[in-house]
Each structure stands twice: as structure tokens, then as C-alpha cells.
Amino acid sequence: MTDVMQAMESFPSSRQAALQRLEAFVQTGAADYGRTRNFVQAGHGNVSRLSAALRHRLVSEEEVLTAVLAGHRFPAVEKFVQEVVWRTYWKGWLEQRPGVWTDYVALAANPADEVPADAAMRVFTDELQSGGYLHNHARMWWAAWWCHQQGLPWATGARFFFDHLLDADAASNTLGWRWVAGLQTPGKAYLARRDNLAKYWPDHASLDAIDDSVRARIPVETADLSRGDIPEYAETPPALDRPVLLLGHADDLSIEKTPLGNLRPTAIALVAQPGETDGGAKRAWRSRAFDDAATRWLQHYGQTVERLPRWDGVEAWATQAGSGHVVMMAPFIGPDADAWRPVRQALREAGVEVTECRRAWDQRLFPAARAGFFPFWHKVRPLVSKRLPLAKAVD
Ligand SMILES: Cc1cc2nc3c(=O)[nH]c(=O)nc-3n(C[C@H](O)[C@H](O)[C@H](O)COP(=O)(O)OP(=O)(O)OC[C@H]3O[C@@H](n4cnc5c(N)ncnc54)[C@H](O)[C@@H]3O)c2cc1C
Structure with missing residues (x-):
């Protein structure tokens, strides 16, 4: 099977396949997710691999969480619920700060000339280019290696991801990269360390090329971070009786x-x-x-x-x-x-x-992504944990 065909099998590209993956994940993956999700394993059977389907809404966040919470008590799947809610949070945060996206677009106008063929991350570069996916931990390591070890511009690395990821998402990708680079939580960057890779990537060959002495190289902020209101959108379309x-x-x-x-x-x-x-x-x-x-x-x-x-x-x-x-x-x-x-x-x-x-989910939840994730989660958690209609208002 070619890498591209493999990607189609591994990352559902139809609504039916996404619903089947969701059902299988509820039955066999969700309960262990909190314990196993950080490990980077061949085939990625320990994570849902639903991100491309979610990003394009072959299935919605609300459908995924409703299915998972129908099959499990909330405490058993809280970590998974929280991860899905991260997607919503990043989207809501960016919708209120469009200047962060325009800054990225300007900085990433040109794609990377070439990607260093460094032994440390080569296997992930190949996986990304041929199959369009990387595990979350591999994304963090790769981005940290690019920004802090190689000293390359974060936005060019983010563009490289965006060009290749099946789940390429303006909010999760831009803000994930800004977080690793040290811009999203000012002064706090993410660094790739050998002991972390060795623990969570059991199949690693050699980690010699990871330099543990590297310090964060935090770029200067160039984005307009001011927060604006999300434009008003309809939740239901008017004029059902008119030709549209x-x-x-x-x-x-x-x-x-x-x-x-x-x-x-x-x-x-x-x-x-x-x-x-x-x-x-x-x-x-x-x-x-x-x-x-x-x-x-x-x-x-x-x-x-x-x-x-x-x-x-x-x-x-x-x-x-x-x-x-x-x-x-x-x-x-x-x-x-x-x-x-x-x-x-x-x-x-x-x-x-x-x-x-x-969608009601976006209308109700996006405005709550005003500041950090945890104040957002504090508002959203009671909603999802009590299985209220998930799109109920959050104030
Ligand atoms: C530098 C960087 C770039 C990223 N770029 C993207 C991107 O372009 N598109 C994208 O969808 N995700 C991105 N992510 C987030 C995350 O890595 C992927 O959503 C996740 O790895 C997808 O695999 P999965 O569906 O098996 O996730 P699971 O572990 O099964 O998680 C379930 C769902 O929760 C959400 N989720 C999980 N982790 C995160 C996270 N860290 N941030 C936001 N949502 C999350 C996703 O919707 C995911 O499908 C990025 C993370 C980093 C660190």
C-alpha cells in the first residue's frame, strides 16, 4: 500500500468512516486514552486519528463528545474531552484575534527552502511529507527542534506543517507553533529533551542529534494581539420558503x-x-x-x-x-x-x-475563549461533564 493510500485508511476521509472510527474508539480506545495518549507509536493506535475529520467537520466536536460520553463516565474520559475542547478553544481564541492570523500569513509568505535532514527528526519529516500526519508529541518535538535547536523562523516551520498536514487548521497549527516558540504564553517556550523523547517514543533509533543544552530562542512578538468581538452570525438560516x-x-x-x-x-x-x-x-x-x-x-x-x-x-x-x-x-x-x-x-x-x-457549539463556546485555556475549561467543563445539551450557553 502506498503512503498516500495508507493515510486514507488511517485518517477517515468520509463521514461514514469517521463515525466508524469514533465507534471503535469509544469501544476500545477512549478508556485508556489518558494513560497512553502521549506515546508515539507506529500506526498511532493509541489516539483517535480523528483530527482531519474534525477539522473539516466530517464529524463535529459535539458528535464526538456525545458518543464518548454516552459510552463512558466523564471522569474516565476527561482527558480526551479536554483535548477535543482545546480545538474549540484555539478556534475561539483566534476568531477574537484575527491579527494573529494575518501576522502568520505575512511571516509565512514563502515556504521553507529546505528542511534540515537532521537525523533526530528525519523520521517525522518523512512521515509528515508522505502521510500527512504527526502525533501531537512529535509535532511538539519537531517544532521545538526547528525553532530552538535549528534557530529557524517559527512561521516557516508552521507553513511546512500547514502544507502537509491532513488536519491543517489555522487555529490549532498557528497557535500550537506560537506556543512552542514561546509567543503564546509569553516567555514560556517548549523544548525537546532527550529523556522525554526516550520515554514517549519507544521506537526511537538514536537521540544523539537532540541537543539538551539548547535554550529557548523566543522571537519578538509582531502580531496585533488586541481582542475584538466575533461578528454576528445566524444560527439558523432565514427564509426557508425562498429560493436560495x-x-x-x-x-x-x-x-x-x-x-x-x-x-x-x-x-x-x-x-x-x-x-x-x-x-x-x-x-x-x-x-x-x-x-x-x-x-x-x-x-x-x-x-x-x-x-x-x-x-x-x-x-x-x-x-x-x-x-x-x-x-x-x-x-x-x-x-x-x-x-x-x-x-x-x-x-x-x-x-x-x-x-x-x-453552529450553536461555535456560537456559544467561541466567545468564552477570551484568555487562557483553563478559565475557558472551567466554564465548559460543567457543561460537558453533566451531559447537558452541549451547546447550551456559557457565560
Ligand atoms: C505545533 C503543533 C501544530 C499542530 N497543528 C495542528 C493542526 O494543524 N491541526 C490540528 O487539527 N491539530 C493540530 N495540532 C494539535 C494536535 O497535535 C492534533 O490535533 C492531534 O495530534 C491530532 O491527532 P488525533 O486526532 O489522533 O488526536 P487525539 O489525541 O485523539 O485527540 C482528539 C482530538 O482532540 C483535539 N486535540 C488533541 N490535541 C490537541 C491540541 N494539542 N490542540 C488542539 N486540539 C487538540 C483534536 O481535535 C483531536 O482530533 C498541533 C499541535 C502542535 C503542537
Whole structure:
């Protein structure tokens, strides 16, 4: 089996496969997760490998947590619940500080010329480039080695990850890298140490190239960290009785499971715009996920889904499809939102109404990501631990 095919098997690229993985994880993985999750093992059977599916919302955070909490008491799976909530936290934090994303985009304008072929991290570089995934601990070690041992710019390393990860996510990747570099928690960086690698990576060959004397090289902050309000989005689409066009994209590939599932659109398009330097495994995975979404939406809405390779094709599609109202999930801060913004402006200037929606989970939880993770967790924990409707308001 090629590495790319292996990646498709290991990291579910359809909603059905993601739900099957979730079920298997609830049965056999979730209870041990807190004890075993930090170990980097061949095949990564000790972690869920649901991140690419979650990032593109083949399944949602709410579905994953509901299934895990239906199968286990909260204390037994608290660590896993907390990790899933980290994804929401990073997203909410970035939505309130778009300046951090624009800073990254400017710093990472050019991809890395080359990646040092250092024996210490070579195996992870190869795994990332061929298969599009790294275990969380390997991401931390690799990023620390890049920033602090090699002294390379954090944003170029983050771009290298973003180009290759199947789960490439503007919030988790940018903020994970900023955290390792020492920017996210000011003055506190993450360093890769031999004893830590030796303990959590039993298959390591040699760790000689890891230099334990390295000290943190914390970069100067260049981002605008000021916090702004998240724009207001609808939770349910208005005008169910009016003809609308439905627009899908990579940030939510299960729109039929949201209130948008009640629409009767006259046409549907799916924007599948890749990054210019995306790696082969990432392109292949996304292509499979887009195919899966288009198939499900055809079944659900009874409409063929037009595939648009770029966001700048949306205006022509909307004009041709002939309704004056586009409904969609709002993209999150990241490349799709950046490409969408001028198109939205052009549509509005052309008299097309645009309604952008957000899932209740995001609407309720994002605003609570005001400061550090633990104040956020303090608010969210009672909600998830008592199995209340997960999207209930958090104040
Ligand atoms: C430098 C760096 C870059 C990263 N870049 C990304 C990225 O681009 N996309 C991405 O999805 N994750 C990123 N992560 C977070 C994390 O490494 C992955 O989400 C996780 O390894 C995915 O594997 P899994 O699904 O088996 O996770 P599991 O261990 O099974 O965890 C379950 C879920 O919890 C969430 N989660 C787990 N750990 C984290 C974390 N540290 N931060 C945020 N959410 C987490 C994910 O949704 C994950 O699918 C990054 C972490 C670091 C340190």
C-alpha cells in the first residue's frame, strides 16, 4: 500500500468512516486514552486519528463528545474531552484575534527552502511529507527542534506543517507553533529533551542529534494581539420558503446535519480551493472528503453539487444559478475566509444577499475563549461533564 493510500485508511476521509472510527474508539480506545495518549507509536493506535475529520467537520466536536460520553463516565474520559475542547478553544481564541492570523500569513509568505535532514527528526519529516500526519508529541518535538535547536523562523516551520498536514487548521497549527516558540504564553517556550523523547517514543533509533543544552530562542512578538468581538452570525438560516443557493466549503463538510439541512436550495456549490504548495497526501485526502460531501449532499438535497476549484468562481456560479440569496456556514479565520472575503463583497455589491451561519457549539463556546485555556475549561467543563445539551450557553 502506498503512503498516500495508507493515510486514507488511517485518517477517515468520509463521514461514514469517521463515525466508524469514533465507534471503535469509544469501544476500545477512549478508556485508556489518558494513560497512553502521549506515546508515539507506529500506526498511532493509541489516539483517535480523528483530527482531519474534525477539522473539516466530517464529524463535529459535539458528535464526538456525545458518543464518548454516552459510552463512558466523564471522569474516565476527561482527558480526551479536554483535548477535543482545546480545538474549540484555539478556534475561539483566534476568531477574537484575527491579527494573529494575518501576522502568520505575512511571516509565512514563502515556504521553507529546505528542511534540515537532521537525523533526530528525519523520521517525522518523512512521515509528515508522505502521510500527512504527526502525533501531537512529535509535532511538539519537531517544532521545538526547528525553532530552538535549528534557530529557524517559527512561521516557516508552521507553513511546512500547514502544507502537509491532513488536519491543517489555522487555529490549532498557528497557535500550537506560537506556543512552542514561546509567543503564546509569553516567555514560556517548549523544548525537546532527550529523556522525554526516550520515554514517549519507544521506537526511537538514536537521540544523539537532540541537543539538551539548547535554550529557548523566543522571537519578538509582531502580531496585533488586541481582542475584538466575533461578528454576528445566524444560527439558523432565514427564509426557508425562498429560493436560495447553498455554498459549501472545506470548513464544514456536514452541513446537512446543521440547520442548513432544512433548506431546499435551487443550486449547491462546493468550493475546494487547495493551498498552492499543499502536499500530495493532503490533496488526496481532501479530494476524497470533498467527493464524500458532494455525494451526501446530492442524496440529502436532491441536487447535483457543482465543484468550484477556487473561491473567485463563486460570483459567476451565483449569477448563473440565478437566485439573489446565498446561504452558507461562515468560514473560520484561515485561508478559506481570506479568499471568501472579497468575493462576499463583490456579491453584495452585485445585489446578492449573503447569509452566513455558525453552529450553536461555535456560537456559544467561541466567545468564552477570551484568555487562557483553563478559565475557558472551567466554564465548559460543567457543561460537558453533566451531559447537558452541549451547546447550551456559557457565560
Ligand atoms: C505545533 C503543533 C501544530 C499542530 N497543528 C495542528 C493542526 O494543524 N491541526 C490540528 O487539527 N491539530 C493540530 N495540532 C494539535 C494536535 O497535535 C492534533 O490535533 C492531534 O495530534 C491530532 O491527532 P488525533 O486526532 O489522533 O488526536 P487525539 O489525541 O485523539 O485527540 C482528539 C482530538 O482532540 C483535539 N486535540 C488533541 N490535541 C490537541 C491540541 N494539542 N490542540 C488542539 N486540539 C487538540 C483534536 O481535535 C483531536 O482530533 C498541533 C499541535 C502542535 C503542537
